[in-house]
Each structure stands twice: as structure tokens, then as C-alpha cells.
Amino acid sequence: MSIKEKYALTDEGVRNVRLGAVWTTVTNLVVFASVGFTYVIMSAIVARLTGGEVELGPWGTLGFDPLAVPVAGWVAAIAAYLAVLFVCERLAYYYQYGVIYKESGRQRIALAERLRKLPLSFFGRRDLADLTETLMGDVKTTEHAYSHVLPELYGAYATMAIAFVCLVAFDWRLAVASMWSGPVALLLLFGVRSRLQPLMHKTRMAGLKTSEFIQEALECVREVRATNQEERYLEHIYESVDTAERTAIRGELACGIAVNGAQIVLRLGFATTLLTGAGLVLEGTCDFLALFCFLLVVSRIYAPFDQALMLIAELFSARTAAARMKSFFEEPLAEGGEACNPAGHDVAFEHVGFAYEKGGEKVLEDVSFVAREGEVTALVGPSGSGKSTCARLAARLWDASSGRVTVGGVDVSTVDPEVLLRDFSVVFQDVTLFDDTVMGNIRLGRRGATDEEVLAAARAARCDGFVSRMPEGYATMIGENGARLSGGERQRISIARALLKDAPIVLLDEATASLDVESETEVQAALSRLLAGRTVIVIAHRMRTVMAADRVVVLDGGHVAEQGSPERLMAAGGLFARMVALQRESADWAL
Template sequence: MTMKEKYALTDEGVRNVRLGAAWTTVTNLVVFAGVGFVFAIMSALVARLTGGAVTLGPWGRLGFDPLDVPVLGWMAVLAVYLVMLFVCERFQYYYQYGVIYKESGRQRIALAERLRRLPLSFFGRRDLADLTETLMTDVKTTEHAYSHVLPELYGAYATMAIAFACLLAFDWRLAVASMWSGPVALLLLFGVRSRLQPLMRKTRMAGLKTSELVQEALECVREVRATNQEERYLERVYRSVDAAERSAIRSELACGVAVNGAQVVLRLGFATTLLVGAALVLEGTCDFLTLFCFLLVVSRIYAPFDQALMLIAELFSARTASARMKSFFEEPMAAGGAAYAPNGHDVAFEHVGFAYEEGGEQVLSDVSFIAREGEVTALVGPSGSGKSTCARLGCRLWDASSGRVTVGGVDVSTVDPEVLLGDFSVVFQDVTLFDDTVMENIRLGRRGATDEEVLAAARAANCDEFVSRMPDGYATMIGENGACISGGERQRISIARALLKDAPIVLLDEATASLDVENETRVQSALSRLLAGKTVIVIAHRMRTVRAADKIVVLEGGRVAEQGMPAELLAANGLFARMVRLQTESEGWTI
């Protein structure tokens, strides 16, 4: 498996990690060059004491005596060395941190872009906390691995290999004695990886479950308090936190034992260098200066490797995080072409079947009807009959399991969802608003719309009535998901947004459900004026709101029970007539 596949990197990210490792190696070697200066000076001192020549080990004699160089000369050499070190450190920092942080930004954007193009069925299978954790925590985990671990680790590999080759030139026996511990420590650590990663995955999932419970508690706090279930629910959260803590302790303990064991093995290299070197000096087959040089190199060369070992557990954790990120990119997108030239805007369902999961329970079965352009088609039926599912299939938020849905004769499954949705204005029963002003929330219907156009749509949706009471009018911030306004007010903003878009096909899913009778009448009259000539599909539970529809499709159990004009269905005395009769009787009910 390549680095790109292991850590969910882009091609540029792989290139930058390699550059970071290369500059880490160069910086390490420049630091080690200081050992060469020390060795040259020590060799000169020994030569002065013994009356011999200044040598550089296997590279022969030095052509001058370092002790004869003036102080200014050494200061110049030191200045050049420090400049080189600064330049190397600067490039190492840039490629190890600067560009890597840009990579994590690209990953987040790529994930968000992928999420934007996934079918709605994907979000039905994945929890919101799971998606948020991947976008934030998993990307952060891999980001730290890219910036702190991979360049250091690969740089340590390359540094040790180069250092080993250089040390072999001095004395192969001391080279083996000093460098054997590095590969052994790595083999030890990577040998237990197969046992560590399942623990890390378990810890990650335990933490995710806790996040899901906390998010659920925040979203359902009113229901929990209203049913007096605070203690019971908090007990679930406490148990989840305790389980996540126990899992984290086990994972950290296992990683700590493995990493510390590897570090102990690594440090044995210094001991074997000293022992073997002492034995060789006593035998007279190695001089003390060479041993001293080896000890200097060993004391410094293990530093970057030791640091990499301390962070290598995080590298294993990053593998788990990157696997979760990769799963997003392996999900099939709602593909389709950009070419879209419908012949009108009739929306036709042709023997459509739908199930949320392959092989699962059928939500729709053999549904066929046509919502014609210039007409209002109402979908009615008991709860769970498939009305909202039909609306979502019509604008391709989901794809039909069988049959087909067409717009103007074009199969929607062949059209890119974003292109198709350009012809749809949708008002769902569950309204989603943003923490922004009323004006900007409405303007989402059509970016670039003028203030006058936004205000016209707002007035048509009867928003003036409540906006006039706000401190800053249309410039008032409405809070997260419209927390500062009522449900009916949120729905009117959503209707204004749909009106502003002015698309040829309009889907209204219980669009007036949260309005009082007076405002419902006003909004319906506005809709009647402004939706003329469009293909309108209305989903409603109140039968009196759809009596003026051109066509009514009655769904029951995921099938079309009956369809036709309201007067025809009333005369047929079927399910529609029964629903009208029951709602009429319920209007006279009193407490």
C-alpha cells in the first residue's frame, strides 16, 4: 500500500511529506557536521601531544593544522555553519509544517466536496456526530502525523542509513555495534502494530459513541427534561464516558509499553558502542579518538529517531483515522451528466419503487402519476404512506430502486443532481436556517439577488408581519437554525427563499403546517399568485388546503390508492373522501 493510500494524502501531500523528510535528513546531517569539526580539533590536539600528523580517519591526513587557524577564521567558519543550519532549519520547518497544514485544509475541502455530492441515502446511514468527527478530529489526527511524525520518521531512516555508511568507512565493527539497535527497535514496534491498531480503533469508536450521545443530549434536551429523564440519560452518558476512558487507558498503556520498550532497545546501542569500543582500544585495533567520535555520533543520531519513536503511536492512530476518511471517498456519488434539456417540466413517476437499503423493506411500490406543468398536484395520505419520499425522489435527493422518475421526459437519474436542482424550489417540513440575518437566509434562494427582490419575496411569504417587530428588521441575526424565531416564522422564511429562487418546479412539503389559520390563508394566496404556470407538487395533511389542487394523488402503504380531481375523488367516496370526512368531523371537536 502506498503512502497516499495509507494516509489519504493527495499527490501534492505525498510530495510535500517527501520534501519534509528530505529537509529533515539534510538538517540532521548538517547538525552531525558539527561532530566533524570536533573530531578535527581533537585530532589536532592529539597530533600536538604525540607529535604525529593530523588525520581524518580513513580519509587520510589533513593538509593543515586546525589549531593554527586564526580565531577570526574559526569565527567565519562558525558563521557559515550557522547560516547553513538556519537555512536548512527554515526549509525543514516550511516543508514539515507550513505546506502540510495546507494539505489538511485541502483534505477538509475535499471531504466537504465529497459530502456535497453524495446521495441523501448516505446521510441516512451515518450519524451527524460521525461525519463531524471525521471532518474535524480525524483530519486533525492525520495532520499531526503528517507534520510531526512522517517527516521525522523518514528523515531518521535516511539519516541513520547515511550515517551508517559513513561510520562503516571509519570502523565497521563500531558501526555495527552502534547502529544495530535502530532497526531492531523499529522491528519490535512495527511487530506489535497488528495488536495495537485494533485497540486504537476500539478507542476511536468508543469516543465517537460518547460524542454521539452528547450531541443527542444537546439536541433532545427539551424532550429529556420534559419527560423527567435527566438522570437516566446522564447515566447513559457517564457509562459511555467511562467505557471510552477504560478503552483509552488500555490503548495508551499498550502503546506506552511498546514505545518505551523500543526506546530501551534503541539506547542499548550506546552501551554496545562503549563496550565494543573499549574492547577494541584494549586490543590496540582501534584508537581512542575514533571511539570518542563514534560516541559523539551515537549520542546525537538517536535524538531524531527517539523523537520519532515517541510519536509513532500517533502514526498508528493516523492509519485508523485515514481509513475512516477513505471510506468517504469510496462511497458512490450521485453521478449524472451536465446536459439537461427537458421538454417542458412535467414530473412523471413510472412504476417507481424505493427502499432505503438494498433488499430492505419497500417504502414505495409501483407508484405512477404525472404532475403536469402549470398545475398543482397534491400528494395526500396517512403518515408513512410515502408522500415526502416521492418529493425527494422527484428532485433526486434519493434515487429510485426501480422504475424511473422523469422531468420533461428526461430521466432524473441521468442528470447531475446539482444541475437538476436548479429547476426545483423546495420547502420541506423541517426547515433549516443559518446563523445569519433574515435577509441573507432568504437570499440563499438565489445568490446575487438584489435587496428589492429579496424583500418582494419576503412580503409575498408574509414575513413583514414578524420582521417588523425585530430590533434590526431584515438585518436581525436569527441564531443557529433560527433559534430566535418561532417555527411558523422559520417556515415563512423558507417559503420566501423558494419564491425568490423562482424555479419552474416547486415542491411544498407541509409548507404551511406551522402557520396559524390567518397566516396560512395569506401565504396560500401569495403562493397561488406567484406559482402560476409552474409545476407544483404539494404535500399536505390538511385536506382543506388541497381542495383547490388540479390533481390529487392519494398514497397508502407506499402505493397509489387513487388519483384524480378533488371533485372526482369526493364523488368516488374512497380514501380521500374518508380523510376529508374525518378531518371535517375533527374540526368540531372541543375539550
């Protein structure tokens, strides 16, 4: 498996990690060059004391006396060395940290783009806390691995290999004695990776479970307080935190034992170098300066390796995080053509079946009807009969499991959802608003709309009344998901947004459910005037809303029970007539 697949990197990220490793290697080698300078100076001192020449081991003699070089020459040499070291350190830092942080930005954008194109069925299977953790937590985990571990680790590999070749040329016996511990330490650590990886995964999942509990408690705080369930929810959170803590301790303990064991093995190289060198010096087959040189190299070459080993546990954790990120890109997209040229805007369901999960229980079965352009088609039926599902299938928020849905004769499954939705204005029962101004929330319907067009849509949806009472009018911030508004006010902003879009097909899913009787009458009048000539699909439980429709489709248990005009269905005395009668009876109920 390539580094790109292992750590969910982009092509640019792979290139930058490689450059980071290259410049880390170069920097390490420049640092090691100081060992060579030290060896030359020590050889020169010995030569001055013994009257011999400056020895360079297997490379012969130096040919001149470094101690005879003027002070200005040494100052220039040291300045040049420090300049080279600074440039190398600067480039290593840039490719380890500067560009790698940009990679995290690219990853988050790529994940967000992928989420934008995934079908809604994906979000039905994944928890919001899970998605947030991947976008923020997993990307942060991999980011730290890219910047602190991978370049250091690969740089340590390359540095050790190059240093080993040079040291073998100097003295192969001391080279083997000093370098054997590095590969053995790595083999030890990667040998136990198969046992560490599941622990990392469990730690990640336990932390995610805690996040889910906390998010659930925050989202349901009103219900929790209203039902006096604070202690119960806190108990769940405490248990989850304790479980996450125990799992994290087990994982860190296992990683700590493995990493410290590898570091102990790594440091044994220093001992074997000292023992082997001492023996060779006593035999007279190696001089003290050569041993001194090897001890200096060993003290330096283990430093980057030691740092990489300290952080290698994060590398294993990053593999788990990267696998979660990759799972997003393995999900099938709701793809389709960029062109959509329907012959009109009739919405037709042809023997449509739908299940939320493949092989699961069908929510819709053999549903067929036509919502004609210029008419209002009402979908009615008991709760759970499939009304909202039909609306979502029409806009391709989900794809039908069988049969097909067409708009103007074009199968919606062949059109890119973003292209298709240009022809739809949608008002769902569960309104979603942003922490923005009233004007900004309405303008989401059409980003290029002028202030006058936004205000016209707001007036048509009867928003003027409550907006005029706000401190800054249409410039008032409404809080997260419209927290400062009532349910009816939020619904009217959503209707204004749909009216502003001015699309040929309008889906109204319980659009007036949160309005009082007076507001509902006003909004219905506005909708009647402004939706003329469009294909309108209305989902409503209030029969007085349905009675004004051109066509009614009655759903029951995922099937079309009956369809036709309200008058004809009332005369037939079927399910629709019974629902109207029951609602009229309930209207007379009183305390």
C-alpha cells in the same frame, strides 16, 4: 500500499511530506557534521602533543594543522556553519509544519466537497457526530502525524542509512555495534502494530460514541427536561465517558509498553558501542579518538529516532483516522450529466420503487403518476405512505431503486443533482435556517437577488408582519436554525426563499403546517398567485389545502391507491373521501 493511500494525503501533501523528510535528513547530517569538526580538533590536539600529523582515520591525514588557522578563519567557518544550519532548520520547519497545515485545509475542503456531492441516503446511514468528528477530529489527528511523525521518521531512516555507510567506511565493527539497535527497535514496534491498531480503533469509536451521546443530549435538551430524564441522560454520558477513558488507558498502556520497549532496545546501541570500542582499544586495533567519535555520533543519531518513536503511536492512530476519511471517498456519488434540456417540466413517475437500503423493505412500490406543468398536484395519504419520499425522488435527493422519475422526459438519474435542482424550489416540513439575518436567509434562494426582489418575496410569503417587530428588521440575526423565531415564522422565511428562487418546479412538503389559520389563508393566496404556470407538487394533510389542487394522488402503503381531481375522488367514495370525512368530523371535536 502507498503513503498517499495509508494517510489519505493529496498529491501535494505527499510531495510536501517527502520534502519535509529530505530537509529533516539534511538538517540531521549538518548537525552530525559538528561531530566531524570535533574529531578533527581532537586529532589536531593529539598531533600537536605527539608531534605527528592530523589523522582522519581511513581517509588518511588532513595535510595542515587546524590549530594554526587564525581566529578570524575559525569565526568565519563557524558563522558559515551556523548559517547553513539555520537555512536547513528553516526549510525543515517550513516543510514539516508550514505547508503541512495547508494540507489539512485541503483535506477538509475535499471532504466537504465530497459530502456535498453524496446522495442523501449516505447521511441517513451516518450520524452527524460521526461526520463532524471526521471533518475535525480525524483531520487533526492525521495533521499531527504529517507534521510531527512522518518527516521525522522518514528523516531518521535516511539519516541512519547514510550515517551507517559513512561509519562502516570508518570502522565496520563499531558501525555494526552502534547501529544494530535502530532496525531492531523498529521491527519490534511494527511487529506489534497488528495488535495496537485494533486498540486505536476501539479508542476512536469509544470517543465517537461519547460525542454522539453529548450531541443527542444537546439536541434533545427540551425533551429531556420536559420528561425529567436529566439523570438518565447524564448516566448514559457518564457510562460512555468511563468506557472511553478505560479504552483509552488500555490503548495508551499497550502503546506505552511497545514504545518504551523499543526505546530501551534503541539505547542498548550506546552500551554495545562502548563495550565493543573498549575491547578494540584494549586490543590496540582501534584508537581512543575513533571510539570517542562513534560515541558522539551515537548520542546524536538516536535523538531524531527517539523523538519519532515517542510519537509513533500517533502514526498508528492516524492510520485509523485516515481509513475513516478514505471511506468518504469510496462512497458512490450521485453523478450525472451537466446538461439538462427537458421538453417542458412535467414530473412523471414510471413504475417507481424505492427502499432506503439495498435489499431492504420498499417504501414505494410500482408508483406511477404525472404532475403536469401549470397544475397543482397534491400527494395525500396516511403517515408513512411515501408522500415525502416521492417529493425527494422528484428532486433526486434520493435515487429510485426501480422504475424511473422524469422531468420533461429527461430521466433525473442521468442529470447531476446540482444541475437538476436549479429547476426546483423546495419547502420541506422541517425548515433549515442559518445563523444569519432574515435577509441573508431568504437570499439563499437566489444569491444574486437584489434587496427589492428579496423584500418582494418576503412580502408575498407574509413575512413583513413579524419582521417589522424585530429590533433591526430584515437585518436581525435569527440565531442557529432560526432559534429566535416561532415555527410559523421559520416556515414563512422558507417559503419566501422558495418564491425568490422562481424555479419552474415547486415542491411544498407540508409548507403551511406550522401556520395559524389566518396566516395559512394569506400564504395560500400568495402561493396561488405566484405559482401560476409552474409544476407544483404539494404534500398536505389539511384537506382544505388539497381541495384547491388540479390533481390528487392518494398513496397508501407505498402504492398509488387512487388519483384524479378532488371532485372525482370525492364522488368515488374511496380512501380520499374517507380522509376528508374524518377530518371534517375532527374539526367538530372540542374539550
